[in-house]
Amino acid sequence: MEPVSDPIDRTSARGLGGELVLRLTELIQDGTIRKGEKLPTESSLMESYQVSRTVVREAISQLRASGLVETQQGRGSFVLTAPSHGQFALDANEIRTVDDVWDMLDFRLGIESEAAALAAGRRTDQQLAELRRLQQRFEDCESRPSDAVEADFALHLGVANAARNRHYSALLKSVGPMMIVMPKFRLLTGGDANREDNVRLAALEHDAIVSAIARQEPETARAAIRLHLANSRARMMG
Known part of the structure; x- marks a missing residue:
């Protein structure tokens, strides 16, 4: 299914990636691209919306983190579900300044600390095994910090899932990997040694x-998170 190529607003506070996420979400929501269907190729999206490959990949990464699509190696990205028009959502693309980051960290302190405490009391053996797997996935990013954003988010989402309360998971999914603000402001800045050190410290x-x-x-668990x-x-303050 080819997208309707309305021009993207290049002055939007959401940024190009955020605008493309919005466009693709609308196509999924209104049934233009239905559950099980494949998203247009990267090249098609680049041409239709006049954006770079990096912008396309950023948008698909956010859709994947939000649970709207899955990417199959060598096949492309497929729609998993359509978002509800009335669902609660936080706009990750509004996290643009240091003050926005501080606000998000304050919000996360309350939400994620309680999720971790609940996870400690409710987790199953299977969920613990999944957390161990996600933990190792993040540790493997020490030599390739550019992959750490999604790995970090996946682990935090795993903790929320282990709390066995769907609202915690829904909150994190509504923001996606941009909720892990350290990579945006510190993890992926500076030299290679600095990035690897940040991954190593976060892994501990x-x-x-x-x-x-x-x-x-x-x-x-509450204190640790x-x-x-x-x-x-x-680390963001340097």
Whole structure:
């Protein structure tokens, strides 16, 4: 299904990636691209909306993190579900300044610390195994920090899933990987050594979170994720 190629607003505060996410979400929502159908190719989207390949990949990454599409190696991206018109959503594309980042971290402190505490008390063995897998996925990003954004988000979403309360998962999915603000402002800035150090430090903090969940210690898990977010803030301040 080829998209309707209305020009993208290049002056929007959302940015080109955010505008493309909005356009594709609308096509999925109104049934132009239905569940199970393949998204247009990167080249087609680039031509239709006059954007770069980087912008297209950023948009698809956000759709994937929001649970709207899945990408199959060598085949492309396919629609999983249509978003509800009335669903709660936070606009990740409005996280553009340092003040926006501080506000998001404050929000996350309350939400994610409670999710971690619940996960420690409710997680299943299968969910713990998944957290271990996601933890290893992030650690593997030390040598390739550019992959850390999605890996970091996946682990935080895994903790929310282990809380076994769909509202925590829905909140994180509404923002996608841009909720992991450290990569945007610190993880992917500076030299290679600095990026690798940030991944290494975050991996140690992730280990403390997952270990507390494994031991089923809610207060320890809550404290571990609060420390992780506080340290993320410190790293952003340099």
